[in-house]
Amino acid sequence: MVITYCTQCRWLLRASWMAQELLTTFPDELDEVALRPATGGMFRIDAGGRAIWNRKRDGGFPEIAS
Numbered sequence: 001m002v003i004t005y006c007t008q009c010r011w012l013l014r015a016s017w018m019a020q021e022l023l024t025t026f027p028d029e030l031d032e033v034a035l036r037p038a039t040g041g042m043f044r045i046d047a048g049g050r051a052i053w054n055r056k057r058d059g060g061f062p063e064i065a066s
Contacts, residue, residue: 004036004044021064
């Protein structure tokens, strides 16, 4: 799984928190979560080469229950 986040928007903290929540929630299903810096307002989560969340396409950020 890869979380691509915008460095200009300073979304590293959001991306790392999301990675932590995913790894904690799905410890047996996920081998790794990588963080990939980008620019231009990008916040996307890809799994298996497929975009499962895209901030621009899906409108905002995914909800994660705490």
